[in-house]
Amino acid sequence: MSKSPDDKAVQTAHEWLVEAAEALDLPPDHATSHIRALLDLTRDVAHNRSRPAAPLTAFLVGLASNSPEEVEGNIDKISALVNADCTQDKES
Incomplete structure (x- = not known):
C-alpha cells in the first residue's frame, strides 16, 4: 500500500523535527x-x-x-x- 502525499509530508516533518530536536537538546518524542x-x-x-x-x-x-x-x-x-x-x- 502506497503512502498518500499527506503521509509523506508528515514523515518528512517527523524526520526534520527529530533532527531539530536533537540540535536543541530536546527528546525527539517531545518534538514529534x-x-x-x-x-x-x-x-x-x-x-x-x-x-x-x-x-x-x-x-x-x-x-x-x-x-x-x-x-x-x-x-x-x-x-x-x-x-x-x-x-x-x-x-x-
Whole structure:
C-alpha cells in the first residue's frame, strides 16, 4: 500500500523535527508527538484567522508549554478560541 502525499509530508516533518530536536537538546518524542495536532491547529488558524499567524501560533503554544502534556492543553485552548471565533462569524 502506497503512502498518500499527506503521509509523506508528515514523515518528512517527523524526520526534520527529530533532527531539530536533537540540535536543541530536546527528546525527539517531545518534538514529534504532536505533529498532527499542530498541523491541524496551524491549518485552522491560517484559514480562519490569519495565514501569517499560523506558524507563530504554533510557536506560542510551544513557548507557553513546559511539558509535552501542556502542549496538548495549549493546543486545545487555542483550537477552542479559533473555533469560537468561527462560530460567532457564522452566526453574524
